[in-house]
Amino acid sequence: MLNFDKYRNGIITIEVQSLMPEKFINLLWKNGVYIKNIKKINITTMTMEVNLKNYSLIEEISKKTGTKIKIIGRKGITFFFLKMRKRAALIGGIGIFILILYCLSNFIWSIDIVTDHNLTPYEIRQQLLELGVKPGINKKSINVYQLEEKLKNNDNIMWSRVRIEGSELKVSTIERTSPPNMVVENEPCNLVAKKDGQIVRVYTTAGTPAVKAGDIIKTGQILVKGEQGKEGSVYTVHAKGDVIAKTFYEEIKEVPIKGVKKVRTGNSAESLYIEIKGKRFYFKNDLNKFKIYDKIEGNKGILKKETYYEVKEEKFDLDPKKVIDETADELFQKISVNLDKSVVIKDKKVEAQPVGDNYKIRLLVIAEENIALPEKTEQ
Secondary structure, three states: OOOHHHOOOOEEEEEEEOOOHHHHHHHHHHOOOOEEEEEEOOOOEEEEEEEHHHHHHHHHHHHHHOOEEEEEEEEOHHHHHHHHHHOHHHHHHHHHHHHHHHHHOOEOOEEEEEOOOOOOHHHHHHHHHHOOOOOOOEHHHOOHHHHHHHHOOOOOEEEEEEEEEOOEEEEEEEEOOOOOOOOOOOOOEEEEEOOOEEEEEEEEEEOEEOOOOOOEEOOOOEEEEOEEOOOOOOEEOEOEEEEEEEEEEEEEEEEEOEEEEEEEEEEEEEEEEEEEOOEEEEEEEOOOOOOOEEEEEEEEOOEEEEEEEEEEEEEEEOOHHHHHHHHHHHHHHHHHHOOOOOOEEEEEEEEEEEEOOEEEEEEEEEEEEEOEEEEEOOO
16 A cells, blocks of 8 residues: 655645535545645535645545545656656666767767768878778767867878767868979960860960961960070070960860659658667657658767658659750850850850760850960079
8 A cells, every 4th residue: 555654745636525515625634634735626526735745644534424536636746756667668778878879879870971082081081090090989088179280290181170069070181292393484385285276366466376376276286485686696594475365265065955854742750769889779769661762871979860752653744945054054154164254165065965865065165365384494
């Protein structure tokens, strides 16, 4: 039997049914039972709040007076602890889960490497392995500033930055590049072509032109020789001038005109889990009942996420002219982004060729620009 004396802070709401409920209440008062919030439901029924510790006494009085008692509510910290005691396994599981998360958060589980130009992430990853840095290492064993200095021992790295963000190690590096071969103004030099093209005009203030309008030239070909004078009295100079040439930029893209495409229906399923030694422990696992779907994987530290989006197949048949125009504009924007402001675009040509259900679209941009580049000559 429950020992009510142990639970002095518990309050229960009881419903009393009696032919003379007032007599029952008077007896409670005479026996020192504290009552509050008495509400009359009808002639024979009342509700009231009493202390849980007095329940045994109330039960005895109800038997003497022929009163029916029904507990309809309970409150207080006593009942909270009783409820928690029944859910000890759940609370223990939550506690263990939080402990596991805390322990796992003290380790690095992924390494994100950002490199520049010819320096590859694989090269940096191999260097980190030699330094003992790999997924699963404790955060406390990593000094990011010392690691930055050690990475600079690589002759190809000029600058590095290492930071810990959550359970991820972020490594950023900049490649070491040799300074360009600068040509001093008073040093003898030629003007050579920095790209292929067709000569349009040649302007020189020093040096001797080696090409004329209409000539087709290749990258590296001499345009203006760094020498002046007549035969027998030739001397070297620092060639200066502008060589304007037609240059050509080309982009090709193949796009579908008709076929079948996948469209999301709006239905989705999601799974959340952590993976320990190849085993998955799910916190949320929606069943994937879709026949056709897109799968998106997310990784936020140790917590991993998989989302399945239901898709359906729809046939499409696009207007070829509209697709060609839109693709040509896209290719032109792609070319324009990489052009210098001094480049003048003179013309553009679009060619479209059907290839099955696709169109192969070629955009040729014709421009005019100065292609002369100083190049030091041998003394």
